[in-house]
Amino acid sequence: MENKQIKRHTINDIIEILGDTPQHEGLHIHTSKNKFKEIPLAYPFRSDNYAILLVVSGRLKLQLNILKHEVQKNEIIVIVPNTFTHILEMSSELEVIGISFTMDFLIKNAFNKTEIDTLNFLIAKNTVKLVLNKEELRIFKTITNLLQEKMNVTFYYKNEIILHTFNLLMYELATIYKKEINTYKTSLSRDEELTLRFFRILEDNFKNERTVQFYANILCVTSGHLSKVLKKISGKTASKLIDEVVIIEARILLGNSSLTIAQIADQLQFSDQSFFGKYFKKNTGISPTAYRKSLV
Structure with a gap:
């Protein structure tokens, strides 16, 4: 194992490194379309936020704790807070949608303690990777685009609309996870x-x-x-x-x-x-x- 420093980053640190502008307290959506010529975080780090990464095109290889994962087109990987994360490779045509949010945002503003228990994909012990079909991908992109659009403008009931849209996205992911985990469990050797x-x-x-x-x-x-x-x-x-x-x-x-x-x-x-x-x-x-x- 290489002796590289393992840095700690807040959600705001990562937003700054990606060259983005903060969108909403504790919540951020990053869309990368062949933006980076090199890996923006090429060193091991831990973050205090959740990250849900969808690879739209290309592929991404990363190490989470002690295991390596490759995420390809139409696949989502969920990274929970304080996970040792090291981005190892990213293809030149990589396009990714990343949704970052803090636990504080999740509990205080979105889900109550009863509801959050249903979101097993956010609290699972093992790394969650989901494969989206064509319809699931369309819905994910539609909700994400709407959420990002609403965070970048000022209007009445902005916070309420952002929170309900975020909740909708989480439940869509929870539905996909529920379907896939049942198939995954039965397919394990x-x-x-x-x-x-x-x-x-x-x-x-x-x-x-x-x-x-x-x-x-x-x-x-x-x-x-x-x-x-x-x-x-x-x-x-x-x-x-x-x-x-x-x-x-x-x-x-x-x-x-x-x-x-x-x-x-x-x-x-x-x-x-x-x-x-x-x-x-x-x-x-x-x-x-x-x-x-x-x-x-």
């Missing part, structure tokens, strides 16, 4: 299902548990079988995947200058700073102190 369960458990336990045996025990398989399946499906062994997610979190914490290395070691549940230092250097080739200095 046993190895794919085991891999998915491993990633869910890893996300919840990586700070406390770093042994393959722990995850194998929960999944009721041997450690050897688990690693064999993960290698087959993801290309990496269980121990490698565990190390990668721990190192990603460590690099993010090291980017926070208010935390001492001892405090970071404690947050990641290492017995002491020395053990954390050895672990970090083994997996990155550089000490935590040297990594932190390289960020300046």
